[in-house]
Amino acid sequence: MSPKLVLLLVTLSLHYYAHITTASDPDPIQDFCIPNPEFGVTKLAHLTILPCKNSSEATTDDFVFSGLRSAGNFSESGLATIPVNPIVFPGLNTLGMSFVRADLKAGAVNPPHFHPRATEISYVVQGSVYSGFVDSSNRVFASVIEQGEVMVFPRGLVHFQMNVGDKPATVFGSFNGQNPGSQKIPSAIFGSGIQAELLEKAFGLTPKQIGTMKRKFDPKR
Template sequence: MSPILAILVVAFFLYCVTTSASDPDPIQDFCIPNPKFGSIKTAHNGSLPCKNSSEATTDDFVFSGIKGAGNFSDTGLAAISVNPAIFPGINTLGMSFVRADLKVGGYNPPHFHPRATEIAYVVQGSVYAGFVDSTNQVFARVIEQGEVIVFPRGLLHFLMNVGDMPTTIFGSFNSQNPGLQKIPTAIFGSGIHKELLEKAFGLSPKQIEAMRRRFNPKRVK
């Protein structure tokens, strides 16, 4: 193989890898899913036929559902995730977002998004936030109102309100379906064999059962 051809092959391979590493680029101005063909929640890979552009309205591109906080969980977190299933205007645009509110002392446990990088903007309050890289180095500090932090794609990250007032955070993702796996639930609530968990974490059978009841009581017999 000639050097020039080898360079072209490598360049083509790198191009394919980088272009397949995120949502595909749209091939039209926008695509408002046509409800006649089903729900985007059940569509294959998020793909549904689009409405005719003449049928789209301004309301398709405006979302009012993050004016207030959502319902709070027992961790003091209220999160409203916005994706094309509830906001048709962002379908095929390769993005989604979330509003997260934290009570004083509230937290978002370690989790990751397998398909997206996240940028989080602190609207009000202050949070201890950070991520852990693949060498187990932690990058974390207190983020104040008006500051932004980025969580690289696929890396474990976390948030905790360390101030004396409620915190509001706006997060944006470079995928319309970033995915979410919370580490405690994935480990103790998924049904992994308890003997493996005992060995991996040095916990007793009783402690494993307690963790299972906490993170997925339906799986505990």
């Protein structure tokens, strides 16, 4: 391989590395950008930045959200979440943030998961919540967070929560990105279609045990 080609490949690699390590939501270039409903919500749902409508058509209602007054629908595990992004709260578009309300019944958990595109600040509104994250050296940072306390979960690191009190707990999470993404570890591993043989070898489980986990976490079953 010629020295010039090697230099080119190194330069491109460094440029790519610099891009992925500094990438974040772009800075806004106007006061606000209310999504244009003419494009349709379903068509916009996959976009990070949504097309704007004319600023003269914006109203105060675009910047007010009332959907967090009460808990969302609880799952069988006792967890209810209400994610808030520009799709449901137009005023957030291009501002580089989003948030979520999570309610946990006594003993309920928010299972290990991570957000690939945002850091999260978690504020306990009420209750006692065992919260923590695991860094890339598999060191765990965890503590029981009480009402009024805050914990940060760095971008891309696995984190978790569990209501350790005897009453319902409410947590408010804020993200420094309007499309943080979320992958729950159990579903990503056992509900994504990874070949059972690989999972058996990776976790030392029997085919029957793998089958049980797949039935539990595969959304298509």
